[in-house]
Amino acid sequence: MDTKERLKIKKHIMQCQPPAVRSGNFKEVPNGYTAEEAVEEAKRCIQCKRPYCIEGCPVNINIPAFIKLIEEGDFLGAAKKIKETNSLPAVCGRVCPQEDQCEKVCTVGKRKDTPSVAIGNLERFAADYEAKYGDIHIEINQNKDKKVAVVGGGPAGLTVAGDLCKMGYAVSIYEALHEIGGVLMYGIPEFRLPKEILSRELKVLEDMGVNVFTNEVIGKTFNVDELLNDRGYGAVFIGTGAGTPKFLNIPGEELNGIYSANEFLTRVNLMRAYNKSEYDTPIKCGKTLVVFGAGNTAMDAVRTALRLGYQDSRIFYRRSRNEMTARIEEVHHAEEEGVKFEFLINPIRFIGDENHNVTAVECERMELGEPDESGRRRPIPIKGSEFIAKIEAAVIAIGTNVNPIVPSSTPGLDLNKRGYIIADENTGKTSKKGVFAGGDIVTGAATVILAMGAGKKAAVAIDKYLETGIW
Amino acid sequence: MYQIIGKKNLGEGINLYNISAPDIALKALPGQFIILRVNKNGERIPITIASSDKNDKTITILVQTLGKTTHLLSELNVGESLVDLVGPLGVPTEIKKFGTVVCIGGGFGTAAIYPIAKAMIAEGNHVISIIGARSKELLLMEDEMKTASSEVLAATNDGSYGTKGIVTDVLRSLIYDKKIQIDRVIAIGPVIMMKAVSDLTKEKSIKTIVSLNPIMIDGTGMCGACRVLVGNKTKFACVDGPDFDGHLVDFDNLMNRLKFYKEEEKTSYDCHMKAHHNLTA
Numbered sequence: 001m002d003t004k005e006r007l008k009i010k011k012h013i014m015q016c017q018p019p020a021v022r023s024g025n026f027k028e029v030p031n032g033y034t035a036e037e038a039v040e041e042a043k044r045c046i047q048c049k050r051p052y053c054i055e056g057c058p059v060n061i062n063i064p065a066f067i068k069l070i071e072e073g074d075f076l077g078a079a080k081k082i083k084e085t086n087s088l089p090a091v092c093g094r095v096c097p098q099e100d101q102c103e104k105v106c107t108v109g110k111r112k113d114t115p116s117v118a119i120g121n122l123e124r125f126a127a128d129y130e131a132k133y134g135d136i137h138i139e140i141n142q143n144k145d146k147k148v149a150v151v152g153g154g155p156a157g158l159t160v161a162g163d164l165c166k167m168g169y170a171v172s173i174y175e176a177l178h179e180i181g182g183v184l185m186y187g188i189p190e191f192r193l194p195k196e197i198l199s200r201e202l203k204v205l206e207d208m209g210v211n212v213f214t215n216e217v218i219g220k221t222f223n224v225d226e227l228l229n230d231r232g233y234g235a236v237f238i239g240t241g242a243g244t245p246k247f248l249n250i251p252g253e254e255l256n257g258i259y260s261a262n263e264f265l266t267r268v269n270l271m272r273a274y275n276k277s278e279y280d281t282p283i284k285c286g287k288t289l290v291v292f293g294a295g296n297t298a299m300d301a302v303r304t305a306l307r308l309g310y311q312d313s314r315i316f317y318r319r320s321r322n323e324m325t326a327r328i329e330e331v332h333h334a335e336e337e338g339v340k341f342e343f344l345i346n347p348i349r350f351i352g353d354e355n356h357n358v359t360a361v362e363c364e365r366m367e368l369g370e371p372d373e374s375g376r377r378r379p380i381p382i383k384g385s386e387f388i389a390k391i392e393a394a395v396i397a398i399g400t401n402v403n404p405i406v407p408s409s410t411p412g413l414d415l416n417k418r419g420y421i422i423a424d425e426n427t428g429k430t431s432k433k434g435v436f437a438g439g440d441i442v443t444g445a446a447t448v449i450l451a452m453g454a455g456k457k458a459a460v461a462i463d464k465y466l467e468t469g470i471w
Numbered sequence: 472m473y474q475i476i477g478k479k480n481l482g483e484g485i486n487l488y489n490i491s492a493p494d495i496a497l498k499a500l501p502g503q504f505i506i507l508r509v510n511k512n513g514e515r516i517p518i519t520i521a522s523s524d525k526n527d528k529t530i531t532i533l534v535q536t537l538g539k540t541t542h543l544l545s546e547l548n549v550g551e552s553l554v555d556l557v558g559p560l561g562v563p564t565e566i567k568k569f570g571t572v573v574c575i576g577g578g579f580g581t582a583a584i585y586p587i588a589k590a591m592i593a594e595g596n597h598v599i600s601i602i603g604a605r606s607k608e609l610l611l612m613e614d615e616m617k618t619a620s621s622e623v624l625a626a627t628n629d630g631s632y633g634t635k636g637i638v639t640d641v642l643r644s645l646i647y648d649k650k651i652q653i654d655r656v657i658a659i660g661p662v663i664m665m666k667a668v669s670d671l672t673k674e675k676s677i678k679t680i681v682s683l684n685p686i687m688i689d690g691t692g693m694c695g696a697c698r699v700l701v702g703n704k705t706k707f708a709c710v711d712g713p714d715f716d717g718h719l720v721d722f723d724n725l726m727n728r729l730k731f732y733k734e735e736e737k738t739s740y741d742c743h744m745k746a747h748h749n750l751t752a
């Protein structure tokens with residue numbers, strides 16, 4: 001098939017549960033490609049001589065190679081190809097902001113009339129196919145007789161653990177919560193990343209022999225020095241994630257019915273509050289809810305609210321549509337499901353009733369001024385534009401600050417001025433001998449694939465350090 | 472995994488549990504707490520560590536049976552296990568030689584105050600402990616408190632033992648009648664009690680530490696559910712506390728926040744009790 005023919009094929013949009021149906025359940029929204037659809041979509045890749053897509057992927061998956069295997073019908077081969085560089089393809093295919101990474105630079109997409117190859121969807125297809133039909137067998141190198149401790153079971157920690165285990169190290173993950181997975185478990189909802197997929201990936205790790213210790217808060221139960229000195233770990237990787245939620249710091253924020261996104265999502269995801277008849281952790285349901293913010297967390301919160309029964313679920317954002325940081329697909333899905341977006345709105349105070357429950361929020365409208373340090377146009381309030389919106393609940397999704405537990409209990413660990421751990425970009429090495437770090441605890445809130453990329457590099461560096469003893 | 476080694480009913484719906492928790496027992500310091508789950512679909516609830524035994528590798532907790540989770544816990548017997556137990560969480564209580572320290576415990580707060588009194592005495596303080604209950608038989612841990620204090624004063628509502636009245640009556644008399652120079656007060660118990668104590672000591676500017684008990688989920692600073700207002704600033708009780716300066720705490724806000732899930736808690740409790748009774752009937 002020549003390039004011209006390939007460019008004529010229409011992009012295969014992944015089928016989804018209809019919006020009216022899915023806004024009432026927690027099942028996954030897109031259905032996944034059928035094998036025929038995947039092969040057809042794979043044909044759209046023109047196998048560029050200079051594949052920009054590879055450079056666009058933070059872990060440099062050999063994208064044309066795996067897509068070619070899909071086109072040839074060798075789906076298991078495709079999955080294997082991806083796994084050479086990415087250990088959690090079923091997750092990344094679903095949650096990567098592809099439009100800003102691999103698909104952003106795809107040559108096909110750069111042409112006027114042809115959208116980018118659906119790289120993420122194809123990656124997801126291959127991973128799901130392998131999970132269903134493959135016989136996943138992972139080669140593990142000979143025992144290296146050295147132990148590594150991984151602190152935090154999010155994407156960064158899971159990647160380090162998997163890679164080092166394959167190299168033959170004895171790896172233990174210490175996780176503060178009662179389940180591992182990090183944000184993949186407690187933050188990203190079931191309708192976007194089914195827990196089953198995560199459990200599948202976690203099982204692979206456990207089958208490989210990674211020890212998982214839940215309910216261990218490093219810095220409290222043990223600290224990093226004890227792991228290194230008393231427990232015999234040759235190296236420690238810190239991947240504890242971003243941490244404590246930011247609040248708006250406006251009057252009335254302590255009223256009942258106002259949640260941080262982390263609390264709202266943790267109740268529903270980790271504690272399964274949506275399944276009232278079987279789980280004990282409660283969540284309130286009502287009709288009107290507003291989410292402040294416009295990132296992935298905000299989209300997850302607002303769509304979760306909708307599914308809990310808040311029919312009038314809205315996003316209030318202080319900037320404009322162009323500045324939203326969420327994945328485009330999530331914004332589309334939210335809009336289809338009936339979420340209302342209101343831009344250039346800033347909350348001033350919350351208003352409550354005699355029972356201390358929130359009943360309304362006062363806001364002001366904003367207009368865009370000159371660009372600020374981040375290059376985004378700064379919103380400025382319009383005088384006299386204040387208005388009051390009646391609400392029953394509010395979710396604050398404006399980001400996180402660093403969690404202090406590990407940094408403050410680990411002497412010798414250098415931090416930047418915002419409190420995040422300073423680690424070398426290429427190796428994850430910190431200022432403390434034997435201690436590596438990566439993921440959100442180094443970069444601040446970022447993405448799954450960047451956390452995994454950091455984990456990959458750290459695994460290589462840890463191996464080198466343990467082999468040579470040279471810091 | 473976290474096996475119950477001992478269990479004792481102390482009356483008033485309060486049970487003492489000894490739980491096997493080697494890592495936590497080695498680390499626990501006065502003022503810290505654990506979070507537990509009774510079963511795999513259960514809620515995470517925070518409970519103060521009343522004492523820990525490094526040799527036995529156990530911790531002791533005192534739990535008041537209130538709603539579904541504490542009820543499920545009370546149904547467990549020696550030999551059975553909790554699915555999850557994590558800790559020790561929170562910042563330990565500041566233990567230093569202050570001079571005269573008054574330790575006040577109300578209800579299950581007595582369990583929390585006990586290790587603090589013990590540590591304060593070991594540090595060379597003169598420790599006056601005040602414990603309260605409705606009547607003599609319901610006083611918790613009096614003997615233990617005696618070993619951990621220079622003197623123990625009791626208050627009972629019915630006057631069957633010690634002063635007739637509540638713990639703040641005893642504290643007021645120490646301050647105003649006996650004119651004792653107090654260097655620090657630590658009060659743990661129902662929010663209303665900690666508020667009353669703080670109001671009283673504020674008049675004389677006696678530094679007062681209280682241990683706050685907001686609703687928690689993770690206990691590691693991730694969710695923000697446990698936020699409290701202290702000196703008009705938002706603090707996370709699980710990582711910044713649970714100890715705070717009682718003169719700065721907004722107790723009304725805490726009481727209001729604790730009530731948020733009352734309805735859901737009641738439904739969940741009622742359902743549980745109904746199912747439980749049907750099963751046992």
Ligand SMILES: Cc1cc2nc3c(=O)[nH]c(=O)nc-3n(C[C@H](O)[C@H](O)[C@H](O)COP(=O)(O)OP(=O)(O)OC[C@H]3O[C@@H](n4cnc5c(N)ncnc54)[C@H](O)[C@@H]3O)c2cc1C
Binds near residue numbers: 155157176182243439
């Ligand atoms: C709601 C939400 C939606 C998101 N959606 C997307 C998306 O669609 N696409 C995307 O790419 N990114 C998304 N992100 C961002 C992405 O999830 C994070 O960047 C990524 O999870 C960071 O990985 P990590 O391994 O560094 O940390 P985390 O995933 O945060 O994991 C850290 C783990 O460490 C544990 N831990 C913390 N402290 C301790 C301690 N002291 N001892 C032991 N364990 C500890 C935590 O409990 C947690 O399990 C989203 C984030 C959120 C919150």
Ligand SMILES: Cc1cc2nc3c(=O)[nH]c(=O)nc-3n(C[C@H](O)[C@H](O)[C@H](O)COP(=O)(O)OP(=O)(O)OC[C@H]3O[C@@H](n4cnc5c(N)ncnc54)[C@H](O)[C@@H]3O)c2cc1C
Binds near residue numbers: 688737
């Ligand atoms: C730091 C701290 C230390 C504590 N120490 C002790 C102790 O030593 N002994 C003891 O008996 N109790 C202690 N508590 C209180 C204990 O956590 C609650 O009584 C328990 O959670 C009630 O759960 P339930 O399901 O039985 O009752 P529910 O019916 O669910 O709730 C009863 C009341 O308990 C409170 N509560 C409910 N869920 C939580 C939660 N997840 N976290 C905190 N409070 C909640 C609410 O005020 C609620 O109205 C402590 C709380 C904190 C925050």
Ligand code: SF4
Binds near residue numbers: 059
């Ligand atoms: S991992 Fe993410 S960026 Fe890389 S190819 Fe897959 S979807 Fe694209």
Ligand code: SF4
Binds near residue numbers: 047048051105117
């Ligand atoms: S840039 Fe696009 S078309 Fe080119 S190889 Fe990559 S996916 Fe295929």
Ligand code: FES
Binds near residue numbers: 686707
């Ligand atoms: S309990 Fe979640 S932050 Fe304190």
